[in-house]
Amino acid sequence: MLDRRQIVPVVDAALLEDAPHGDLTSEVFVPAEALATADLVAREAGVLAGAEVFELAMTTVDPAIEVTLHAADGDRFEAGASLATVRGSARAVLRAERIALNLLQRMCGIATLTARYVDAAGPGIRVTDTRKTTPGLRALERHAVVCGGGHNHRFSLSEAVMAKDNHLALVDDVTAAIRAARARLPHTVHLEVEVDRIEQIEPVLAGGVDTIMLDNFSLDELRAGVALVAGRALVEASGNVSLETIGAIAATGVDLVSVGALTHSARGLDLGLDVRLT
Known part of the structure; x- marks a missing residue:
């Protein structure tokens, strides 16, 4: 509520x-x-x-x-x-x-x-929103997502650690950076890292993450990424998700799909x- x-x-x-x-x-x-x-x-x-x-x-x-x-x-x-x-x-x-x-x-x-x-994704998959919300209306828009059967991602920058491409571009050793971040965080804080290439998956997993986001992966790459992760972290698919593609994305075995369009479009x-x- x-x-x-x-x-x-x-x-x-x-x-x-x-x-x-x-x-x-x-x-x-x-x-x-x-x-x-x-x-x-x-x-x-x-x-x-x-x-x-x-x-x-x-x-x-x-x-x-x-x-x-x-x-x-x-x-x-x-x-x-x-x-x-x-x-x-x-x-x-x-x-x-x-x-x-x-x-x-x-x-x-x-x-x-x-x-x-949610209907297009099918059962057994979480459809989540993003922070692409109208300034000042985030609480209302996120509530609306839940009313539609979706789930909420982190509410704000203060709630969880989510390292994206621009964060990774500023570190030399991704694995070491993730481990250092994990050492500084309380055990209750969720840690997620975004990757846009399959070769980034192992270094990120080696750092110890809770969720790995596969951003703009093809369907074949998503399937390969899920197999590579092999249950060591939650797998989130993101990037240019549409009503026409979400069903196939969900079928690759990912755990959740984040969709900016829920609020921005x-x-x-x-x-x-x-x-x-x-």
């Missing part, structure tokens, strides 16, 4: 951006005493993520707004489904509408795309808020 402390700053910043001095249109067109009921409707099929975010966006504008959710995060829905009903001040509902939809559409889009990748799902006077 999302921590409310992660959601509140995002909603507050979105509201400040969208209505810094109120909603001028609603204030001149809609009577102050008007009450509205609004239906959150799916214009296309998808996976729900961000129900709590949608609700908080509404109640931040007006705590008296009532939000009744008809689905929970992780639920799949069809086009035309009613996902929530909102009741309260018409002005408040209209003021919250855009930020509530923007955040929810973004999260549902990620969850829906993730579900497609997901489009917002088409959702609408149909408002009427109560």
Whole structure:
């Protein structure tokens, strides 16, 4: 579940951006005493993520707004489904509408795309996200990945050691560097190293890693890499993974596949808020 402390700053910043001095249109067109009921409707099929975010966006504008959710995060829905009903001040509902939809559409889009990748990968393989997230929205986007059936990679640079090509380019002896890093780390910290050539695998394994990432390997190279690792570390495949290729990549025997597209290329799902006077 999302921590409310992660959601509140995002909603507050979105509201400040969208209505810094109120909603001028609603204030001149809609009577102050008007009450509205609004239906959150799916214009296309998808996976729900961000129900709590949608609700908080509404109640931040007006705590008296009532939000009744008809689905929970992780639920799949069809086009035309009613996902929530909102009741309260018409002005408040209209003021919250855009930020509530923007955040929810973004999260549902990620969850829906993730579900497609998970389905295409097949059983027995972990599909994970990356740090290629929208600045300020990482917690929300990562939650959406989980709602779609995916898994989270390290949340930040502070959580785990992950040496990539630019790190390896700065050391002379990869094996020695990994061993030195391992000696400095608490036993609870995960250590992962990325390689882009099969001949790098043995020197990296000799250093003692928990996960080895095979980056931009062909299918034949992935199979050879998995055989070479032989269970001495988790094997992660990464690099230009698509819905068309993930099934074949998963079948090579890797343990997980990381997909930057889950967050950097997901489009917002088409959702609408149909408002009427109560």
